[in-house]
Amino acid sequence: MVASAWAHAGTVSEAATAYQQHCAACHGADRLGGMGPALLPQSLERLKPDALRDVLRQGRPATQMPGFAGQLPETTLDQIANWLRTAPAQAPHWEVADIRASRVVYHAPGSLPDRPAFQADPSNLFLVVESGTHHLSVLDGDRLAPIHRFQTRFALHGGPKFSRDGRYVYVASRDGWISKYDLWNLTLVAEIRAGLNTRNVAVSDDGKWVLAGNTLPQTMVLLRADDLSLERVYPVTGANGKASRVSAVYDAAPRSSFIVALRDIPEVWEIPYATLEPRVIALDDVLDDFFFDQPYRHILGASRNGAGQVIDLDAGRKVADLALSGMPHLGSGITWRRDGRDVMASPNLRQGVLTVIDMQTWQTVATIATNGPGFFLRSHESTPYAWADAMMSPRRDTLQVIDKQTLKVVGSVTPSPGRTAAHVEFTRDGRFALVSLMEDDGAIVVYDAATLREIKRIPMDKPVGKYNVFNKTTRSSGTSH
Ligand code: HEC
Structure with a gap:
């Protein structure tokens, strides 16, 4: 129904x-949220009409x-x-003064002990995002058992981002709250509301900055990583004068910069830590789903119609087209070495295929048929297999396991028939694969990554993603960062 068809004055005021x-x-009163979420x-956007x-x-x-x-x-309820x-x-606004006034510091920088308050190896912790009732669980990756659980803001968006030493983790909520946790002391450190609707957050590898990308208002917000105080607000406006929502912000550690994907204008922005001034790379198409090669020299991007291209960030221009079909999910791509060459593979949101691309020639070297369209593809340096889900298909309960050399499906796991299973993350050593059973009474299901035998189930409330401190902070080629 078109809004104007029903929105005559009487109904609106009712x-x-x-x-x-x-x-x-x-x-x-302004629908910006309070004890409940913003409306x-x-x-x-993500709430279906029936829901x-x-x-x-x-x-x-x-x-x-x-x-x-x-x-x-x-x-009345329908109205x-x-x-x-x-x-x-009246268009909602969220200005510098609002951002500043929202900040809460629970523990000032330097006020907490500089060592972990627990026995577990702090570099092999997993953070699990439980979206059911908005919690973060901390798992000990050696014992594969939870050690702590935090309540979070409503609906975390984008993955949690770790400081390089793995001590701090930063998360963004749908409604724009950026929260900083100290994982060694298992406590919330500071929070600030950077926007009204936020995509995600990135942390600079030098530990100084946190960048939040918003869709409302159309801004990026730069915070100091130590106490989340506001440094700068960047309005996101293209060369054509058009404002844009941010699709995602990324830390490009090897380049010492942030990279910003924009949803409404054909530009990519790079923000070097040294200058904090955006460098604009003009594109001929809007690209909002990115994969970076390991040196962060190239972006593989897909436009909304699925067409793919390779952007050389140094040259600041397109260097190749990618032969892709359906709707590749490049943001979830991974890389590995095969026959002495680097290859990249990504799942597809519309077709039951994985596309494997040679990273030197940018040619498609293989298309692997899977059970159905999927969202994530994951592997680890120490395992011969990549794991793919089919969560956008009727086979959403099954993950397929692919040999990274032969490119053949060699096995599969179905943690719970009929229930959605997706998102794999490996332990630090790559020996175990943790799968999310993404249901209200869900679980993290742990598999032996070599034999595909189930080892253990850890009950969780709709666990959507999980993030291993070591794999993330070392930017494992088997996972998105
Ligand atoms: C006592 C407080 C309270 C009142 C009153 C209340 N809500 Fe909520 N509402 C919440 C909370 C808390 C949530 C988040 C629930 C969750 O964690 O999923 C919520 C969630 C929602 C959601 C789902 C948001 C989403 O993105 O999933 C909608 C829609 C909503 N409320 C609409 C309303 C409307 C409309 C009214 C009045 C007719 C109302 N609420 C009254 C507290 C309240």
């Missing part, structure tokens, strides 16, 4: 009045969100749902 009366106390159109209907009627069990079935008329999908009459 919905707005009901909202102020029944919802504003938790979600904010702007951008906030609700929105259901949450208004039934609420969310085990949270503070009440159900309004029986309490508000059906028509509220439509109204929430439309932008507020």
Whole structure:
């Protein structure tokens, strides 16, 4: 339904009045959030119409969100749902003063002990994002057992990012909260709200900066990594004067810079740590899903229509086209060595294939048929196999295991028939593969990475991703960073 078709004045004011009366106390009079999450159109992008209907009627069990079935008329609930999908009459803003005022420092820099408060190897910890009730779990990667669990802000977006020594981890929430945790002391250190709707966060390899990429407002926000204080807000506006949402920010450690993918303008930005001034690389197409080669010299990008290209970041221009079909998920690509050459492989969101590309010629060397479209592909330097899910298909319960040399499927695992299994991360030594059973009463299922035998199940609340400190901080070629 087109907003204007129903949004005549009477209905809007009815919905707005009901909202102020029944919802504003938790979600904010301005819909920017409060004790409950923000309810702007951008906030609700990933919530399907049926899911929105259901949450208004039934609420969310085990949270503070009440159900309004029986309490508000059906028509009012439908009006509220439509109204929430439309932008507020006054565009919401989030300025320097708002960002500064939002900051909370729980532990000042230097005030906590400089050694881990536990026995486990701090470099083999895993951080598990449990999206069900918004928690982060810390797993000991040697004992494969949890040692701690944090409540987080509503809906973390993008992966957690570690400082180089693995001590600190930074996460972004959908509603723009950036949180810094001290993993050695198992405590939250500081938080700041960098935006109203945020894609993700990146941390500079020199440990000084945290960059947050927003979709609302259309900005990037640079914070000091030690106490999350605000350094600078970058408006994201292209050469053509058009503002853009940020798709993602990345730390390009070997280049000592951040790289920024933009959603609405054909540009890539590079922000060197040394100058903090954006360098703009003009593209002929908008690219918002990126893969970097290991030296961060090249970007492999896909445009929305699936066409792929290779950008040389030093030369600042396109150097090759990629022969891709469907909708490759380059951001989840991995690399390894095969027959003395570097190859890159990525899953595909629309087709049941993995595409393998030669990193010298940029030619497709193989297409591996899988059970169905998938989201993640993962491996590790010390394992001969790559693991692929088929989570966008009816075979979402099964991961296939591919030999990185023969490019043949050599096995599969189905942790729980009929239930979604995806996202593999290896232990530091590559011996065990941890798979997420992404359900409300889900689990991390641990497999022996050589025999594919199940070793253990650790119950978790909708675990979406997990991140090994060593593999992330050393930028393992088997995982996205
Ligand atoms: C007592 C506080 C409270 C009240 C009152 C309340 N909510 Fe919520 N609401 C929450 C909380 C907390 C959540 C997050 C639940 C979770 O963790 O999934 C939430 C979640 C939601 C969501 C899902 C957001 C998402 O992105 O998944 C919607 C939509 C929503 N509320 C709409 C409303 C509307 C409309 C009203 C009024 C008719 C309302 N809420 C009243 C606390 C409240």
